[in-house]
Amino acid sequence: MADHALRLVRLGIDTHQEPVVYMRADCHVCRSEGFTAHSRVRVTTDSSALVATLNVVRGDLLQPGEAGLSESAWTRLAARSAQTARFSHAPPVESLSAVRAKIYGHALTEPQIEGVLRDVAAGRYADIEIAALLTAFTSAGLSLDEIVGLTRGMVAVGDQIHWDREIVADKHCVGGLPGNRTTPIVVAIVAALGVCIPKTSSRAITSPAGTADTMETLTAVDLDLPAMRRVVEREGGCLVWGGAVRLSPVDDLLIRIERALDIDSEAQLVASILSKKVAAGSTHVVIDIPIGPSAKVRDAQSAAILSRLLEQVGRQLGISVRTLLTDGTQPVGRGIGPALEARDVLAVMRASPDAPRDLRDRAVTLAGEVLELAGHCAIGRGESAASAALSDGRAWAKLQAICEAQGGMREPPQAAHRCDQVALGAGRVLAIDNRRLSRAAKLAGAPSAKAAGISLRVRLGDPVESGEPLFELHAETPGELEYARGYLDAHPDIVRVGAAG
Numbered sequence: 001m002a003d004h005a006l007r008l009v010r011l012g013i014d015t016h017q018e019p020v021v022y023m024r025a026d027c028h029v030c031r032s033e034g035f036t037a038h039s040r041v042r043v044t045t046d047s048s049a050l051v052a053t054l055n056v057v058r059g060d061l062l063q064p065g066e067a068g069l070s071e072s073a074w075t076r077l078a079a080r081s082a083q084t085a086r087f088s089h090a091p092p093v094e095s096l097s098a099v100r101a102k103i104y105g106h107a108l109t110e111p112q113i114e115g116v117l118r119d120v121a122a123g124r125y126a127d128i129e130i131a132a133l134l135t136a137f138t139s140a141g142l143s144l145d146e147i148v149g150l151t152r153g154m155v156a157v158g159d160q161i162h163w164d165r166e167i168v169a170d171k172h173c174v175g176g177l178p179g180n181r182t183t184p185i186v187v188a189i190v191a192a193l194g195v196c197i198p199k200t201s202s203r204a205i206t207s208p209a210g211t212a213d214t215m216e217t218l219t220a221v222d223l224d225l226p227a228m229r230r231v232v233e234r235e236g237g238c239l240v241w242g243g244a245v246r247l248s249p250v251d252d253l254l255i256r257i258e259r260a261l262d263i264d265s266e267a268q269l270v271a272s273i274l275s276k277k278v279a280a281g282s283t284h285v286v287i288d289i290p291i292g293p294s295a296k297v298r299d300a301q302s303a304a305i306l307s308r309l310l311e312q313v314g315r316q317l318g319i320s321v322r323t324l325l326t327d328g329t330q331p332v333g334r335g336i337g338p339a340l341e342a343r344d345v346l347a348v349m350r351a352s353p354d355a356p357r358d359l360r361d362r363a364v365t366l367a368g369e370v371l372e373l374a375g376h377c378a379i380g381r382g383e384s385a386a387s388a389a390l391s392d393g394r395a396w397a398k399l400q401a402i403c404e405a406q407g408g409m410r411e412p413p414q415a416a417h418r419c420d421q422v423a424l425g426a427g428r429v430l431a432i433d434n435r436r437l438s439r440a441a442k443l444a445g446a447p448s449a450k451a452a453g454i455s456l457r458v459r460l461g462d463p464v465e466s467g468e469p470l471f472e473l474h475a476e477t478p479g480e481l482e483y484a485r486g487y488l489d490a491h492p493d494i495v496r497v498g499a500a501g
Contacts, residue, residue: 004029005084006067008045010074017256018127019052019073021087024062029087030054040090040126043073045083050076051090051123076123095119096129102136110149117153121250130257134268142267147309148316150267154275159246161198161225161281163232169197169374170282171366172273174289174306175207176296178331178438179456181341182288183211184218184239185348185363186370188399189386191237195374198232200242200280206259208441208453212241213338214345217450220407231405238402247279248272264296270309274317284320286369290328294434297328322373324366330432330460333359337446337453339412340474346412349396358459364390415451415474417481421488423464423497431496432460440473440494444484449476458495470495 006029011022021041023030035041039054052073062068067087069079079085098112108116116133119125125133142150171186183201190197201211201221212221221241223231228245231238243252251272258264277285287310289303290296297303307323314321333344333356347355348363367389368382377385389395403409437454445452455472458464473488475481488494 004032005086007065008074008079008081008083008085009062009066009068010079010081011061011068011070013068013070015070015072017072017253018070019050019076019123020055020070021052021073022055022057022062022068022070024064024066025056025058027064027067029067030056033087033089035087038126042088042090043069043077044086044088045077045079048077053126090124093119093124093129099129099133099136102140103132105140107143108146108149110145110152113146113149114153114156117150117157117250120253121157127257130254131261134254134258134261134263137268138263138265144309144312147267147270147313150271151275151278151313151317154248154251154271155279158249158279159225160279161245161247163196163198163281165196166283167196167374168281168283169195169370170199170277170280170285171197171370172277172285172287174269174273174287174296176434177290177292177328178208178336178434178441179334179341179344179359180288180290180332180362181209181211181214181345182332182359182363182366184215184345184399185359185390185395186367187237187239188349188395188402189363189367189389190370190374191235191402192389192394192398193371193376193385194236195371195376196232197237197370198228198280199237199239200245200247200276201239202242204447205255208336208438208446209338209341210447211239213447213450214341215239216241217339217342217410217412219403219409223406231402234405235398235402237398238406240406242276242280248275251275266302266306266309269306270313274310274313274319274321277319278317282319284370284373285314285322286366286373287321287323288326288366289323290326292328292330292434294436295328300325320373322369324369326362328434331434331437331456332356332362334456335453336437336441336456337444337474338450339414340453340455342412348390349399351391351396360390413451415476417475417478419473419481419485420469421471421473421495423466423468423470423495424492425497426464426466427498428500429458429460429462429464429470429495430498430500433494436491436494437471440484440487440491443480443487444473444475445477445480449480451476452480464497470497
């Protein structure tokens with residue numbers, strides 16, 4: 001009805017992935033429909049519709065006859081300025097009955113799980129309902145069959161890529177280790193040796209940089225599927241942002257709430273990783289699991305459980321998964337943050353004298369595992385083949401070729417503002433807190449400020465003198481530099497120095 005239509009206004013409010021609609025408290029539509037704050041409202045235009053969460057406004061943010069939309073709602077609705085829309089109560093979400101069943105400990109079937117995920121992907125779940133879903137998955141636990149069903153469901157509600165290749169390799173790290181930017185090096189080595197490795201990577205969610213953030217300082221990563229295919233057909237590999245090709249998109253919606261709740265179950269992690277590998281068309285995957293007191297995986301027992309789950313679920317989904325348990329007690333390389341990590345990658349690829357040895361060695365080991373798993377090398381020969389491709393320049397030539405095919409290669413930016421964090425006493429480096437170091441890099445502006453982050457100067461066991469720099473803080477603005485310095489002043493033991501016990 002015309003008298004129940006409101007003009008849409010773009011308010012420019014970032015609500016991340018949750019669409020939000022704003023109405024005046026005295027709005028005739030709001031009152032006649034009985035909407036209240038946090039109601040789930042269906043917004044319909046002449047060409048599209050969505051379900052959004054209602055926020056009620058008191059004051060002059062909106063004029064009579066107007067309804068405001070958040071940025072995510074405006075984009076999803078493909079709205080136009082001054083366009084009119086109709087508003088109604090959102091229909092009930094039938095799949096919520098499965099969530100309630102899981103809360104009470106009942107096992108879910110694969111169709112039930114897929115139904116839930118389709119509703120989440122379609123925006124029918126409010127954040128609080130997604131939180132209930134994740135809490136149920138974590139507290140009640142998921143059986144192996146349920147994890148397989150969750151993984152398949154994540155694949156089913158997104159796009160899938162199919163390659164005309166028998167072997168399609170991939171490499172992944174479960175995360176939690178700053179600076180562990182081995183992926184660009186591994187992709188370059190493996191592709192240089194003729195194994196297809198179309199790598200789709202994530203942007204950072206809670207870390208100072210994801211692989212896509214780092215690669216974005218070197219080349220374009222926001223490629224659509226046809227462009228991605230052209231790069232892979234030409235070079236045998238790519239390094240692109242997975243969000244641009246809509247692989248397992250529901251996983252990103254779940255992760256956003258999961259991180260806010262600070263829960264990270266093995267089942268959800270397995271489904272998250274493997275759904276994106278299956279959707280990307282991978283057949284052989286090597287997964288790096290760093291173990292350390294301030295890494296994502298804290299101990300060997302947890303790593304063994306995760307490793308076994310990844311391999312079991314991989315088998316059921318028809319992909320070969322090999323896990324590698326690695327040292328996660330300290331950051332890898334020197335840089336923490338997109339541009340600083342990219343500089344480490346370039347140093348390794350160019351065989352610079354000051355290239356971080358640990359990053360090179362870790363990447364060569366992982367690339368060797370990929371080459372062996374893919375059948376390119378005999379068992380025990382992969383690492384030497386990977387090292388040779390890196391040493392003789394083939395990998396560096398391949399990385400340059402991939403970047404050129406994706407839109408051209410560039411040098412990463414440098415921060416205008418820097419300061420050193422120095423040792424307060426003499427001794428040896430006894431511990432490095434990965435989580436707090438990452439937090440400081442984020443407070444300096446990473447990953448949105450590409451040049452921001454931390455450049456580490458020491459490793460575990462290194463002797464240091466009082467006043468010697470432990471790491472250097474990088475920021476793009478003076479305010480961000482000071483903000484991060486305040487955090488460092490409150491946590492002077494992020495790099496702990498003392499006498500060895």
